[in-house]
Amino acid sequence: MGKTLFDKVWDAHVVDTLEGGPSILYIDKHLIHEVTSPQAFSELEQRNIPVARPDKIIATADHNTPTVDQHLPVKDVLSRKQLKQLTENCKKNNITLYGLGHKYNGIVHVMTPELGITQPGMTIVCGDSHTSTHGAFGSIAFGIGTTQVAQVFASQCLLLTKPKKLRVHVNGKLKKGVLPKDVILYIISKLGTNSGTGYFCEYAGNIFEEMSMEGRMTVCNMSIEMGARGGMIAPDQTTFDYVKGKPFAPKGADLDQRIAYWKTLKTDEDAVFDQEYYFDAEDIEPMITYGTNPGMGIKITDSIPESDDSSFEKALNYMNFTKGEFLLDKPIDYVFIGSCTNSRIEDFRVAAHYIKGKEKAKNVTAWLVPGSQQVAKQISEEGLDRIFEAAGFELRQPGCSACLAMNDDKIPEGAYCVSTSNRNFEGRQGQGARTILASPLVAAATAVAGKIVNVTEEITSLEAVV
Amino acid sequence: MEKFTKHSSTAIPLAIENVDTDQIIPARFLKATDKESFGDNVFRDWRFHKDGSVNQNFILNDSRYSGTILIAKNNFGCGSSREHAAWALSAYGFKVIVSSFFADIFKDNALNNGILPVTVSKEYLDFLLQEVVKNPQTVVEVDLENQSIQIKEHEVVEMFEINPYKKLCLLNGYDDIDYLLSQKEKIKNYEIHNNV
Numbered sequence: 001m002g003k004t005l006f007d008k009v010w011d012a013h014v015v016d017t018l019e020g021g022p023s024i025l026y027i028d029k030h031l032i033h034e035v036t037s038p039q040a041f042s043e044l045e046q047r048n049i050p051v052a053r054p055d056k057i058i059a060t061a062d063h064n065t066p067t068v069d070q071h072l073p074v075k076d077v078l079s080r081k082q083l084k085q086l087t088e089n090c091k092k093n094n095i096t097l098y099g100l101g102h103k104y105n106g107i108v109h110v111m112t113p114e115l116g117i118t119q120p121g122m123t124i125v126c127g128d129s130h131t132s133t134h135g136a137f138g139s140i141a142f143g144i145g146t147t148q149v150a151q152v153f154a155s156q157c158l159l160l161t162k163p164k165k166l167r168v169h170v171n172g173k174l175k176k177g178v179l180p181k182d183v184i185l186y187i188i189s190k191l192g193t194n195s196g197t198g199y200f201c202e203y204a205g206n207i208f209e210e211m212s213m214e215g216r217m218t219v220c221n222m223s224i225e226m227g228a229r230g231g232m233i234a235p236d237q238t239t240f241d242y243v244k245g246k247p248f249a250p251k252g253a254d255l256d257q258r259i260a261y262w263k264t265l266k267t268d269e270d271a272v273f274d275q276e277y278y279f280d281a282e283d284i285e286p287m288i289t290y291g292t293n294p295g296m297g298i299k300i301t302d303s304i305p306e307s308d309d310s311s312f313e314k315a316l317n318y319m320n321f322t323k324g325e326f327l328l329d330k331p332i333d334y335v336f337i338g339s340c341t342n343s344r345i346e347d348f349r350v351a352a353h354y355i356k357g358k359e360k361a362k363n364v365t366a367w368l369v370p371g372s373q374q375v376a377k378q379i380s381e382e383g384l385d386r387i388f389e390a391a392g393f394e395l396r397q398p399g400c401s402a403c404l405a406m407n408d409d410k411i412p413e414g415a416y417c418v419s420t421s422n423r424n425f426e427g428r429q430g431q432g433a434r435t436i437l438a439s440p441l442v443a444a445a446t447a448v449a450g451k452i453v454n455v456t457e458e459i460t461s462l463e464a465v466v
Numbered sequence: 467m468e469k470f471t472k473h474s475s476t477a478i479p480l481a482i483e484n485v486d487t488d489q490i491i492p493a494r495f496l497k498a499t500d501k502e503s504f505g506d507n508v509f510r511d512w513r514f515h516k517d518g519s520v521n522q523n524f525i526l527n528d529s530r531y532s533g534t535i536l537i538a539k540n541n542f543g544c545g546s547s548r549e550h551a552a553w554a555l556s557a558y559g560f561k562v563i564v565s566s567f568f569a570d571i572f573k574d575n576a577l578n579n580g581i582l583p584v585t586v587s588k589e590y591l592d593f594l595l596q597e598v599v600k601n602p603q604t605v606v607e608v609d610l611e612n613q614s615i616q617i618k619e620h621e622v623v624e625m626f627e628i629n630p631y632k633k634l635c636l637l638n639g640y641d642d643i644d645y646l647l648s649q650k651e652k653i654k655n656y657e658i659h660n661n662v
Binding site for chain 1: 481482483484486488489492493494496497498499500501511516539540541544545546547548549550552567568569570571574575578579629630631641642643645646647649650652653656657660662
């Protein structure tokens with residue numbers, strides 16, 4: 001029987017398998033940040049265990065960092081303490097840290113791919129559920145808890161039971177104004193938030209093959225929102241072209257050799273999946289969410305469905321929406337373009353292209369938060385910052401920001417925020433805040449109109465936008 | 467890690483689906499760098515109103531219900547990988563969480579902190595919730611060795627699945643680090659063989 005992409009990468013990393021039990025899986029890259037690492041460092045220290053392979057760890061500060069005045073000391077005492085602890089832990093253990101102010105600093109799932117640290121065929125873990133992002137390169141990448149962070153520190157390995165295999169096919173031609181974010185929101189709305197639990201997901205079909213790396217990362221990023229520990233897309237020329245020339249990517253003959261191997265990382269024709277789903281690209285339209293989990297999504301022109309389920313009603317009550325209501329023309333208070341889902345250069349290009357020559361509506365506060373220093377630099381090099389400024393958008397400094405509102409970037413109670421992030425949970429963007437997930441294009445159009453609008457009617461040329 | 471063999475207690479019925487880890491412990495409390503201080507803030511925004519007053523409508527504030535077993539509906543622990551959620555539940559005193567479905571990362575985090583996630587059928591979950599809601603004094607018994615859960619002295623016994631390795635760890639109080647460190651040689655060989 002043939003092997004899947006997942007099998008090939010998994011098999012190459014199995015150190016040993018316990019009889020009838022888990023496998024010891026070798027980890028190529030361990031990414032850490034300030035929030036989920038301190039207790040793991042403490043655990044090792046208490047047990048007097050050294051960090052096994054500090055050379056395989058990359059650290060960044062992102063969750064708890066301010067997005068203004070990053071050159072000044074962090075105001076919040078607890079945040080400052082947490083960031084200081086990361087710096088000290090990295091120093092003590094010889095771990096490379098791209099901290100606040102470093103030219104490579106940024107959201108862990110944005111900065112490592114753009115530095116060429118993320119490569120096809122790798123195993124990558126991080127104490128962060130959106131580590132699934134890196135699967136866009138054909139790597140096995142997934143989020144882990146802090147106890148597991150400590151395990152990787154101690155041994156560079158994890159004990160894991162091999163997950164089941166799931167494949168999602170999307171084929172056809174995407175409609176005007178439909179972005180990768182809409183594709184994944186559509187898939188989750190169809191399959192639900194726990195359809196992927198226990199599985200690793202592979203995305204297949206011409207839609208993903210034709211996507212940019214940025215788009216693939218957006219898709220794989222949200223695999224966890226359907227419960228899958230990770231998502232993967234087979235590496236191809238698009239992947240190799242992206243990796244090539246990045247600061248930490250292999251070079252010369254080494255790169256050629258790697259590419260020859262990466263080319264073998266495709267699911268064999270006769271490989272068998274535990275579950276497969278098929279979707280037509282033509283059925284997908286720009287999406288928005290109306291509830292308090294990412295599976296509660298509809299086409300932007302649809303009405304909220306009817307259900308008497310108590311959890312469903314609880315969600316609508318929180319959002320202050322009613323069953324059967326249309327969300328078009330709904331006034332919006334905040335727009336957030338950022339997060340590890342949609343804060344890459346392509347996302348800001350899409351937004352800038354739409355915004356150019358237009359003005360932000362007065363009732364909207366619009367925050368643009370680049371995923372990394374490199375993205376921020378590129379925004380300025382391409383002159384997108386001037387477009388944003390002229391339109392009244394606020395371009396801030398890199399970080400996770402209002403995606404999880406750990407820093408000061410909080411949406412006020414009761415306010416509606418159209419957000420390009422990944423979770424619309426209760427209170428995710430601030431206590432009582434109401435999140436509506438959407439693509440960067442829908443977010444940009446909302447900011448300009450001051451309300452939810454049918455973006456497909458607004459665009460005349462898809463090719464010019466995406 | 468503490469050993470886990472059997473546990474019995476009254477239970478708290480949290481009849482909500484898709485309880486995500488942002489609800490279990492909101493992000494603004496993740497700034498602490500220890501494991502012990504999260505109990506006060508478990509389900510913080512469901513337990514308290516924004517002005518700090520107690521939300522009497524939330525089940526954890528309902529004085530009729532108490533205990534160290536939490537019964538929740540489908541897809542408990544979805545969302546963020548934050549282990550702070552498991553620490554918060556543990557610090558609050560929960561030893562067992564019962565649901566018809568757990569999110570993957572949360573399940574691992576719970577097991578790594580001596581909390582037993584018990585996955586039962588939807589039918590049994592509905593039955594259990596109904597019984598506990600009706601009679602808050604209902605005692606629920608969990609036996610890890612036998613992989614069974616039942617209402618005390620009730621004839622219906624529900625069996626549950628658990629990864630045999632994880633079961634062994636819980637029964638003996640082992641953790642993965644001890645095991646991985648015992649395999650150092652094999653890991654070294656892998657590194658040499660693969661030139662990593």
